[in-house]
Amino acid sequence: MRGDTAAMRQYMEARLAKMKTDLNLTQVQADSIKAITMDMYAQRRAMFTDPANQGMSREDRMAKMRPLMDAANARIQAVLGPDLYKKYQDWQEANRPQRGGGGNR
16 A cells, blocks of 8 residues: 555545544544645655655654654644544554564564
8 A cells, every 4th residue: 555645545534534533523623634644644755755865774764754743743733622632642542553564472
């Protein structure tokens, strides 16, 4: 799904619809979160496709992405307010996609 933007968009729409229902978001709140998320993903995609970043370690890329994620979270908190933002964070954690892979289980 990583390179398939249509599949990613469909996944994000389904996730946003579930979030809207689970957190009882208004349409304005849901639309704002969608816009913020899409903006962050566009910036993230640009960062990963920038030739200057191709040789970076995972840690360096994560360090470079942290300000993008922090800014997006600050914008979302401004839209939701502190109480609903806490519920949003809990929802995000509970609905985090499970990643496959090895490791000790």
